[in-house]
Structure formats: C-alpha cells, structure tokens
Amino acid sequence: MPKPSIELTESEWTIIKAVWGHEPCAAPAIQEILHKQTAWTYSTVRTLMDRMVVKGLLTAEKVRNLTLYRSVVTREQAQRGELFYALKHAFNGALTPMVQCLLDTHDLSAGDLETLESIIKARKKSARK
Amino acid sequence: MPKPSIELTESEWTIIKAVWGHEPCAAPAIQEILHKQTAWTYSTVRTLMDRMVVKGLLTAEKVRNLTLYRSVVTREQAQRGELFYALKHAFNGALTPMVQCLLDTHDLSAGDLETLESIIKARKKSARK
DNA sequence: TTGACATCTCTACAAATGTCAAGCAAAGTC
DNA sequence: GACTTTGCTTGACATTTGTAGAGATGTCAA
Known part of the structure; x- marks a missing residue:
C-alpha cells in the first residue's frame, strides 16, 4: 500500500x-547547499x-x-500530504472554502486568475468523458 | 501587529x-465534547x-x-496559517501549482467545479475595479 | 457538618524534534 | 610514513508535544 499520508x-x-x-547526494553536499539558508552544522x-x-x-x-x-517520497506525494493535512484540519475536508481562502488571502494577478480558470476548464472537460 | 502566522x-x-x-467554555465541557472523538482524559x-x-x-x-x-485566534486566521504553511513549504509559495494539486488529487463533482469557477469569476470582477 | 461531586493544580514521564560537539577512521598528499 | 582532510559515529542535551494520575479544594445539599 502507498504511504498513508506523509x-x-x-x-x-x-x-x-x-x-x-x-x-x-551525500550529507556534506546537502549541508553545504543549505548552509546559507540555515547555518546548520554537518x-x-x-x-x-x-x-x-x-x-x-x-x-x-x-x-x-x-x-x-x-528520497523515497516524491515531491508530489509530499505536497499532497501537506495539502491534505491542511484540508482535513483547517477546513474539515471542504475544498471550496479552502480555495476561497486561498483567493481571499493572496491577491492574484489577472494572469493568475486566468490560469486558474483554465485549469478548471480543463478539468471539467476531462471529467466529462 | 497581528500574529505572525499561526x-x-x-x-x-x-x-x-x-x-x-x-x-x-470550561475545560470539563470540552473534555466531554471531545471524549467520543479522542478519549482524552480531563x-x-x-x-x-x-x-x-x-x-x-x-x-x-x-x-x-x-x-x-x-479563543484568541479566529478560525480564519488559523486557516490562513495552515494554508500558508503548506503553500510556503510544499509549493514554495506558488499558488497555481497548489490549486492544480488540489484538483488533481480529489475528484470533484461537476458542481464543485462550477462553484470554483464562479468564485474565480467573482474575484476577477472585484479585482478589476 | 459531613459527604458527594465537580474542578483544579501539580507533577511526571515518554517520545519527537532541533541542535550540535568530540572523537574516530579512511583517503589523499608530500 | 606522517599529516591533513573529509566524512562518519556516538552521545548528549534542551524544548515541545502527547498523555495522564493523584491529591487538593471549592460547592452544595441534606
């Protein structure tokens, strides 16, 4: 079975x-990469x-x-896990309020809105068949 | 200043x-309310x-x-916090991929998609002026 | 005033998380 | 072969989170 929510x-x-x-990659490499950001030691x-x-x-x-x-988990898996956590706890699993909140909080450019709209359109199309 | 991300x-x-x-509300009340869900003691x-x-x-x-x-924080604040956390860590702050992931993962009904679409439309309108 | 309850306070403890220093071993260098 | 680097291993410690028992205390009814 796939990992149960990461x-x-x-x-x-x-x-x-x-x-x-x-x-x-090896640990020293990662340490070096992150050093700027985090100042973590090896x-x-x-x-x-x-x-x-x-x-x-x-x-x-x-x-x-x-x-x-x-890595064992893919970026997509991890993203889903994080999103799902938020969805579940903060929004009791309700998707639309979540999107609403997303839009309310950040002000998106007209371009962003276009993009979102077309994502939804695409989805509608693929769902239909 | 408002709380810096909850x-x-x-x-x-x-x-x-x-x-x-x-x-x-008092602690005993909360305990009782949650008892079914969590079995936590007082x-x-x-x-x-x-x-x-x-x-x-x-x-x-x-x-x-x-x-x-x-409560000191409102539901909205907490929701924003949670969402923001996911956005920041999992999606490096990029909103569209986040929505994309949302749509990819859960299959929404046609109705849901309609709703989302109209949310976006509304937003476009209010942004314009 | 004496119980019977309801509530609170204090304390504890294990596991998870965030950080790291010190010492050790293998490899490369002169 | 001695020395320097590079990476590894171990152990440690503080803080946060999850969970709760035991005993103190306040309240009210009989």
Missing part, C-alpha cells in the same frame, strides 16, 4: 527539497537525514566512504 | 475547533488548553471555581 516537519521539508534537487544535517531514513522518507546507501541518500 | 498541532486543532463551537484536555493559553491561542478567565476559555 507529514513533514519544517526541517524535513528543508532537507528533502535539497535532496530532490541533487539526488543521489552534525545537524546528518542527524536529520538519518532520522528521515528511519522514518522511511529517505534511503541511505553506502558507497566506499560515502553515504548516498535518495 | 501554526497548530493536530491536538491543538481538535481543541480549538471545540472551543470555537462553544465559546466561552487532565490531558486541561494541559493542552493551558499550554494554548501560554502560546496565546486561548485566554482563560477565572469565574468562581471555573475557568472559562475563549
């Missing part, structure tokens, strides 16, 4: 995004990554003296 | 939803609520031997 902490998001962008990054392996979010493979990490 | 844990969501529905509910007071999510007021709690 939830990531803030730090985990930070790590996994870096991993997605550089897969397969130890911190390493601990985080190892814990993520235990949780099944990453895999680790030893190659010589290096440990290569890979 | 984030709630799962338990906090559970509590605050009950509070919103019964404000002002102590648990109480601890949770008191911690939420410390965090500024609720206020507590003593009346006789009763402590009445009230």
Whole structure:
C-alpha cells in the first residue's frame, strides 16, 4: 500500500527539497547547499537525514566512504500530504472554502486568475468523458 | 501587529475547533465534547488548553471555581496559517501549482467545479475595479 | 457538618524534534 | 610514513508535544 499520508516537519521539508534537487547526494553536499539558508552544522544535517531514513522518507546507501541518500517520497506525494493535512484540519475536508481562502488571502494577478480558470476548464472537460 | 502566522498541532486543532463551537467554555465541557472523538482524559484536555493559553491561542478567565476559555485566534486566521504553511513549504509559495494539486488529487463533482469557477469569476470582477 | 461531586493544580514521564560537539577512521598528499 | 582532510559515529542535551494520575479544594445539599 502507498504511504498513508506523509507529514513533514519544517526541517524535513528543508532537507528533502535539497535532496530532490541533487539526488543521489551525500550529507556534506546537502549541508553545504543549505548552509546559507540555515547555518546548520554537518552534525545537524546528518542527524536529520538519518532520522528521515528511519522514518522511511529517505534511503541511505553506502558507497566506499560515502553515504548516498535518495528520497523515497516524491515531491508530489509530499505536497499532497501537506495539502491534505491542511484540508482535513483547517477546513474539515471542504475544498471550496479552502480555495476561497486561498483567493481571499493572496491577491492574484489577472494572469493568475486566468490560469486558474483554465485549469478548471480543463478539468471539467476531462471529467466529462 | 497581528500574529505572525499561526501554526497548530493536530491536538491543538481538535481543541480549538471545540472551543470555537462553544465559546466561552470550561475545560470539563470540552473534555466531554471531545471524549467520543479522542478519549482524552480531563487532565490531558486541561494541559493542552493551558499550554494554548501560554502560546496565546486561548485566554482563560477565572469565574468562581471555573475557568472559562475563549479563543484568541479566529478560525480564519488559523486557516490562513495552515494554508500558508503548506503553500510556503510544499509549493514554495506558488499558488497555481497548489490549486492544480488540489484538483488533481480529489475528484470533484461537476458542481464543485462550477462553484470554483464562479468564485474565480467573482474575484476577477472585484479585482478589476 | 459531613459527604458527594465537580474542578483544579501539580507533577511526571515518554517520545519527537532541533541542535550540535568530540572523537574516530579512511583517503589523499608530500 | 606522517599529516591533513573529509566524512562518519556516538552521545548528549534542551524544548515541545502527547498523555495522564493523584491529591487538593471549592460547592452544595441534606
């Protein structure tokens, strides 16, 4: 069965995004990439990554003296998990209010609105058949 | 200044939803309301609520031997917080992909799509002027 | 005034999360 | 072969979150 809804902490998001962008990759590389953003030390990054392996979010493979990490969950899965969490808790599963809130909060450009509209149109079309 | 982005844990969501529905209310009442759902004991509910007071999510007021709690954040604020969190972490702040994901994951009825479309239309109109 | 209740307070404890330093081992370098 | 780098391993500690028992205290009815 597929993973039953994935939830990531803030730090985990930070790590996994870096991993997605550089897969397969070793901890020192990730540490360096994130250093600007986070100022985490190697130890911190390493601990985080190892814990993520235990949780099944990453895999680790030893190659010589290096440990290569890979993501187990895809960006899409993680996104869905996060979105689903918000949907479930904040909106009791109701989609339209969620979209409403989205639109209310951020002011979108006319272009954005166009895009959204066409996304919906497309969806309507594909649903029909 | 307004609260800088509110984030709630799962338990906090559970509590605050009950509070919103019964404000002002005492801990025993909330405990009872949630008992079916969560099987939490009075102590648990109480601890949770008191911690939420410390965090500024609720206020507590003593009346006789009763402590009445009230929400400090509105449902809308909390919803925005949650949504914003997802938007920021999972979608790097990009709104359209988020909506896309929403539509891809859940299959909406034709009616839902209609609703969404009209929400967007309305927004376009109000943005224009 | 004495129970019987309702409520509160205090304290505890385990697991998860956020951070990291120190020491160790393998590899490459002169 | 000694030295420097690079990466790894272990252990640690503070904070937050989840969960709750035990005992204190206030309230009210008989």
